[in-house]
Amino acid sequence: MxxxxxxxxxxxxxxxxxxxxxxxxxxxxxxxxRSDHWLAVTVDRPLEDVAGLEPLPGPLGELGERAQVRLRAAPGDRGTELLAVPEDGVSREDLRVALRKTKSLLETGTVIRPDTPSTTHPGPAGKVLRAVIGKAAGEGRL
CATH class of the missing domain: 1.20.5 (Single alpha-helices involved in coiled-coils or other helix-helix interfaces)
Structure with a gap:
């Protein structure tokens, strides 16, 4: 060369x-x-059932005017999509948790939480594990 x-x-x-x-x-x-991106969950209930609830149950309803919420039919006739974008000091993580809890309330009538692993204990490793599980609830990843 x-x-x-x-x-x-x-x-x-x-x-x-x-x-x-x-x-x-x-x-x-x-x-x-991603502040202007809409967060979404699919609820396994018809749009008519969810649209009739005013305000929405649980944490999403409690946010009121601090989050913009839209409802639409989910693709493939699979229920209702709840879409939300935060406003006025609501963090995306808080809104994500509110969407998940509201989905659980609409589908089952209660907020479903995972069982505490039998491996957790009050020691240092148990505290770390609880902190990691708590963080994962907001963003869905560690």
């Missing part, structure tokens, strides 16, 4: 890396700002 070809190859690789970094940074930036 002659020197000119090596320079072209190195320049091409450098440009590809720069473009890749720019694309990755843009994706990361888009993921970070």
């Amino acid at each position: 002659n020197a000119a070809l090596k320079v072209v190859a190195v320049t091409g690789v450098g440009a590809a890396v720069a473009v890749g970094r720019r694309v990755t940074a843009r994706r990361r930036e888009l993921r970070r700002d």
Whole structure:
């Protein structure tokens, strides 16, 4: 390989890396700002049943005007979609938890919570496990 070809190859690789970094940074930036994205859950009840409830039960109804809520029929005749976007100081995590609890109330009449694992104890490892489980309830991931 002659020197000119090596320079072209190195320049091409450098440009590809720069473009890749720019694309990755843009994706990361888009993921970070999701404040205008609607959160949604599908409730296994017909739209007519859910639309007749005013206000919605549980935490979603308690938020009132602090969250915008929409109802629509779920695709494939599979119930109702509850969509919400936070407003006025409500965090997305709090709204996500409210949506999940409201879904549970609408489907079963109670908020279903997982059993405490038998491996938890009041020691340091048990405290860490409880903290991790508590965090996972909000965002659905650790």
